[in-house]
Amino acid sequence: VPGTRVASGGLPVTTNAFVLDGVDITHPVDRGTMGRINVDLIDQVVVEMSGQDVATGPAQGAVITVVQPPGSAAFQGSLSYSNASKGLAKSLWSEDEITEMGQAVVPSVVRDNDLSLTIGGPVLEEIAWLFANVRYRAQNQRAPFRYWTDPLGGRHFVYNVTDRDLSGLFKLSLSVADKYKGVIEFGFSGARQPVFGEEVDRFRPESASRAIDKDGTMLGRGDLSYIINQDTTIDLSIGYAKNERALLLNSAGGSKPQYYDVITKYNWGSGSLNDRESANRMRAGAKITRLQDRFLGLSHHLVAGGEYETTASFSSVWKADNLIYNYSAGSPYTFGQAISPSSGNEVGFGLIGFWIAPQSEGSLEVRREVKKLGFFLQDTMRIGGRVSLTAGLRFGRTESRFPSVNKGSSGNPVSSSLGSSLITPTLGYNLYGQFTLGQWEKPIVWTSLSPRLGMSIDILGNGRTVLKASFAKLPEDLGLGYSQDLAQIKPWKSHDFLWFDEDGNGVVGTSDTYVLQSYDFRVYKGEFFRQAVDPGLKAPVIEEWTAGVEQEIFRDFTLAARYVSRRHTNLIGNVLYDPSTWAHWGDVDEAPEGWWVPFTTVVPGVDGYADVPLSLNLRSTTAPRFFERIENVPELTAKYRSFELSARKRMSHNWQLFGSFVWNRAT
Numbered sequence: 001v002p003g004t005r006v007a008s009g010g011l012p013v014t015t016n017a018f019v020l021d022g023v024d025i026t027h028p029v030d031r032g033t034m035g036r037i038n039v040d041l042i043d044q045v046v047v048e049m050s051g052q053d054v055a056t057g058p059a060q061g062a063v064i065t066v067v068q069p070p071g072s073a074a075f076q077g078s079l080s081y082s083n084a085s086k087g088l089a090k091s092l093w094s095e096d097e098i099t100e101m102g103q104a105v106v107p108s109v110v111r112d113n114d115l116s117l118t119i120g121g122p123v124l125e126e127i128a129w130l131f132a133n134v135r136y137r138a139q140n141q142r143a144p145f146r147y148w149t150d151p152l153g154g155r156h157f158v159y160n161v162t163d164r165d166l167s168g169l170f171k172l173s174l175s176v177a178d179k180y181k182g183v184i185e186f187g188f189s190g191a192r193q194p195v196f197g198e199e200v201d202r203f204r205p206e207s208a209s210r211a212i213d214k215d216g217t218m219l220g221r222g223d224l225s226y227i228i229n230q231d232t233t234i235d236l237s238i239g240y241a242k243n244e245r246a247l248l249l250n251s252a253g254g255s256k257p258q259y260y261d262v263i264t265k266y267n268w269g270s271g272s273l274n275d276r277e278s279a280n281r282m283r284a285g286a287k288i289t290r291l292q293d294r295f296l297g298l299s300h301h302l303v304a305g306g307e308y309e310t311t312a313s314f315s316s317v318w319k320a321d322n323l324i325y326n327y328s329a330g331s332p333y334t335f336g337q338a339i340s341p342s343s344g345n346e347v348g349f350g351l352i353g354f355w356i357a358p359q360s361e362g363s364l365e366v367r368r369e370v371k372k373l374g375f376f377l378q379d380t381m382r383i384g385g386r387v388s389l390t391a392g393l394r395f396g397r398t399e400s401r402f403p404s405v406n407k408g409s410s411g412n413p414v415s416s417s418l419g420s421s422l423i424t425p426t427l428g429y430n431l432y433g434q435f436t437l438g439q440w441e442k443p444i445v446w447t448s449l450s451p452r453l454g455m456s457i458d459i460l461g462n463g464r465t466v467l468k469a470s471f472a473k474l475p476e477d478l479g480l481g482y483s484q485d486l487a488q489i490k491p492w493k494s495h496d497f498l499w500f501d502e503d504g505n506g507v508v509g510t511s512d513t514y515v516l517q518s519y520d521f522r523v524y525k526g527e528f529f530r531q532a533v534d535p536g537l538k539a540p541v542i543e544e545w546t547a548g549v550e551q552e553i554f555r556d557f558t559l560a561a562r563y564v565s566r567r568h569t570n571l572i573g574n575v576l577y578d579p580s581t582w583a584h585w586g587d588v589d590e591a592p593e594g595w596w597v598p599f600t601t602v603v604p605g606v607d608g609y610a611d612v613p614l615s616l617n618l619r620s621t622t623a624p625r626f627f628e629r630i631e632n633v634p635e636l637t638a639k640y641r642s643f644e645l646s647a648r649k650r651m652s653h654n655w656q657l658f659g660s661f662v663w664n665r666a667t
Helices: 095-100 413-427 480-486
Strands: 017-020 044-048 061-065 074-083 108-124 130-141 160-176 180-193 210-229 232-249 258-261 265-269 274-295 297-318 325-329 337-339 346-355 365-383 387-401 403-406 435-437 438-459 465-475 494-501 513-516 541-554 555-570 572-578 596-604 612-620 628-632 636-652 656-666
Touching: 108 403, 325 555, 346 413, 365 480, 387 480, 413 513, 435 541, 435 596
Parallel strands: 017 061, 258 325
Antiparallel strands: 044 061, 074 108, 108 130, 130 160, 160 180, 180 210, 210 232, 232 274, 258 265, 274 297, 297 365, 325 346, 337 346, 346 494, 365 387, 387 438, 403 435, 438 465, 465 541, 494 513, 541 555, 555 636, 572 628, 596 612, 636 656
16 A cells, blocks of 8 residues: 555654665655555565664664565466456445435445566576566546535536556566676556545545546666675665656646535535655665674674665645635635625625645745765674674764745736735735745754664574563654655645625625735745754654563474563654744743733532632733744653563465564553
């Protein structure tokens, strides 16, 4: 499933890393997966919950690695096809349940076709092996929408939702003269949906939807290992992953305003915005592995290396008409009738909004970038054949950046007029016109050290009873999630206005009266939005301890017990801050005098319950407007403790039987 996110070990979903055949496919913004993973191509899945070595990377949570099959020794292939259709499916909804849903059409599969071709085998005998797969899937199902006529007289009919997905993988494995080993791999996937699945519901007609014109992922990697001798190996690797998605407004409503009824919940007119999103990640690394015997009387396994990584995300939005209507039970006047502050007449009174998006494609493009440099060194020592000690250290430096942003004019002329008359006096420029926001270099810079220690003791020397323990300090891997909030402008932002319909025609026009809804427009000024992050911001850190024992009861059957302790410190939070005076005022004790007003009252008891005194502090009218910036908050900490019992039975043909019990406590 694209965008898959999971929580593990008491940690947030954003701490995990997803690796597909050696390529990091963790989305740099939301930390989900980039694109879809073809389950037919999964050879094995490895989940490392804790105790990762320094070469694994900076992930604080689980590292989930999906391994795809290599080429086989002899040429072989497979062709599969599956089909599901309306005649093979049955709705389990009762008539009463359908009535409760307003007679909505029950979602049902019309047809589902899945075709997959896989081949693999030697290309050059004992030198090169190929593995390839191509898969095509097409699904068509009924949308849960029934015939409806909108308040403007437009008729909307039942429609189907289709999803087409084409993916492929080509992997070439090489081995030359027992000295060079390598892999060249290329994969792709692409989906198209005439109606975006996440926007399909009983209150949205097809014309007010958006289509996935393109939702594609591309990945490539190249690995090369040079075996100098039986003790020394050099590994070089490069991996690249990119995800692109284009959500385009339906052609039938693309040039119309967006309509929403706050009472009936129906949408019509157009969808929200045309939106092109992309994210990419490139990582290049090198490491050397050395087996060194009889150094200081011990056997050593040494690993040293470095990595360079760049990640970026890109957002581009546009819309021909950026107007948003908020109807109420079929009326354009959200609040009914009211006295106009301009004419003094009783007129229609509504709430409207305008997206800040420009009229033309390419006229608002926001890019966010992060660059990372890391080095690591690790030594695993064996003592007496029974004890293994591992010590490692990882250094990392991460820098973020926002290139400059250029915005074109918005499409609706009323928005441009209101921007000029109501927003420009406060902001200094027209938010719905043309403007440029300069680049922002290094809003967040993190430098960190991550020590890792591990120990393994074979108690009896036969490998059946093993004690294990580990310690690590794991700094957060800086992604683009913070950058999403810190960028100079949020492309999907809209602003609301109170609307007094002076001419009574139910249509927003230049002759009507408007009142700008309260908003702190300072956030669009460079001298203010650059204060949305503490310049001394540091990476949150997890201190992790583990200890456990594994006991092989009989062949291929193992019982294990493990204790895990994690403490999360240096956490980041949003705090109240005044950009004008540089004062923190989220804490009453440190806020300037007069910004908070103490208030005490008593909540009267009822039904036998006693009165309850209540004391709180209210924001003073002399206090500044709310403005938040992200900082390390010393008071924010998190703890996780768990005790795990597990049993594992290995069987033939890669089958395993696994069971576990976990007791945990998170605070």
